[in-house]
Amino acid sequence: MAIEVPALTPVEESSYLTLCGRALDSRSPRSILRDTLADEVAVKVGQDPAKFPMAASSMRDVALRAKKLDGVVREFVAAHPDAVVLDLGVGLDNRAFRVDTPSTVDWYEVDLPGVAAVRRQVVPARPNVHTIAADLADEHWIDQVPSDRPAVVVADGLVAFLGQDDLVGLLNRLISHFPGGDIAFNGYTRFHVWAIKRYKGAASIADLVINPGFDDPHAPEQWAPGLHLREEIFLTRAPEIATYPLAIRLFTRFAALSEGFSRRGTTVLHYTF
């Protein structure tokens, strides 16, 4: 049953976009992520994913990048069972349920106050999962997170909403807070930012995207010394492409031949520090 959702700001409402993408994907016979909890959460916040204006290609992208980020967390936690997980700009995502980490892991989810309040009502609680209501541009929210354990930090669909100075400040704060770890997020190139501002399907977020985007995946190494690019994951080369409809599959396979073309699609950038 739907809850009474408090008014969210336009930036906070962007969490519906990705939530509904995963909900729609879960309904597809060729589902990539099979996140049925996303569908339940969407209904609880009064969103009808079927009526959501999202192209099938965007839905697949949202599901696939979430799956790759889940994989980064899973791999890190397997190697560091005492890890801290940070999901920044978590929205109404259920990553903690999908990854299902052991009780030795502490998981912190951060989002703006409106989203954090809704999240507490609609996403089931889990032991060792903590929600922090904060603006990531602030310096002090990180004081609530243990600083003596290795950390894996993911940010799915967040970076475009951060100004460049805030992004650089955030990366540096993360690196200096933890003894070491991994950071992964989906990249936004300057082409993506240009496309978001012109694509009708992204009209609801066009004015909210304030990051200029960056084309060189090594650029964050300059902004935050200590950060090293470990892997640039091209979704065009993911095995899941085999499940895409024929025409899209052929086009994606063609794009996969070139890094430049692949960067026009979604990439997941994975760094260590």
Ligand SMILES: C[S@@+](CC[C@H](N)C(=O)[O-])C[C@H]1O[C@@H](n2cnc3c(N)ncnc32)[C@H](O)[C@@H]1O
């Ligand atoms: C496109 S949504 C993605 C949400 C979620 N990661 C997902 O995949 O469903 C972007 C999220 O970033 C959050 N966000 C944007 N700017 C933020 C900031 N300065 N501090 C904290 N959260 C922010 C928004 O509230 C929203 O929940």
